[in-house]
Amino acid sequence: MTDAVSLTGLRGEFSSRGGFSGRFDAAVNGGAPVSGLVVPDRDGTAVRITGPDAGAVLRSAGLYGTATGGSLDLTLLPEARPGHYAGSLDVTGLRVRDAPAVAQLVDAISVVGLLQQLDGKGLAFDRVLAEFNLTPDTLEITQSSATGPGLGISLDGRYSLATRRMAFAGVVSPFYLVNSLGSFLTRPGEGLIGFNYTLGGTPEDPDVSVNPLSALTPGLFREIFRRPPPN
Structure with a gap:
């Protein structure tokens, strides 16, 4: 592939x-x-x-x-080019634990209960959806979301299959079950209250940056202030 x-x-x-x-x-x-x-x-x-x-x-x-x-x-x-694909992914019932990038995101927005889940049985996501482009050396995610009762995450950007380096950006929304009540005004995976973030580094050693002030921006206007994925 x-x-x-x-x-x-x-x-x-x-x-x-x-x-x-x-x-x-x-x-x-x-x-x-x-x-x-x-x-x-x-x-x-x-x-x-x-x-x-x-x-x-x-x-x-x-x-x-x-x-x-x-x-x-x-x-x-x-x-048209060999080894190049447009793809879609649909996952139901995924559980994530001991994930450094997710742990840094959860820690940055100070949700202690979710950190305990990550260290225990894992954080549950009912649905993970992604649209992407795959080449021999790069995975480019054009839009994706992971949603569960406690957390919603949107993400887009690029991942190098050769160097394992990430260049992503998105929004993390705590307490997604309640926070998503106005999700028809936002992207999939994003609640009315969400924190903009960027994600670099590698999966083993991620570099996460969260903008705490972005939570004050209503979901309806989030696109105006959204930063593009890092290069």
Whole structure:
């Protein structure tokens, strides 16, 4: 799929009649099991991948090492250049623990109960949605959200598959179950009250910056003051 992420041990049944198509079972980088469907598309072959353990898939792909559980539904649509895809991700029931970047975000907005969850069974996210572009060396997230009862997070920006460096920006919204009551005025994953943040560094050693004054900006007007993702 890319230089850093591959499907190994692939077994399936395929046909070239009317374009390459079929179904398969495989493992992500020799780890998490997934199933897939391939169908012809304008610029090549489109792929849909599903898995019973989204956390294991993220760990095997080297994208997120502390997520567990959840079901995964991933779609990749080929673009004109080889190895370039437009994609979408839908994960339900994901749990995250011992995550340095999330811990820094939660600590910055002083939500002690959520920090305890991160150190214990993990912080639960009911739904994770993402739209992205994938190249052989870069994952560009154009829009994403992770929402659970205690926290909502939006994020966009770039992640280098080669250097593992992040350049993201977004909004973190505490107490999302209540805070999201006005979410029709905001982006997915953002409540009426949210803190703008930037995220750099690597997943193991993140560099998080939170603007506490941004919580005073109503969600309706947040786009006016939103900073672009860092380079």
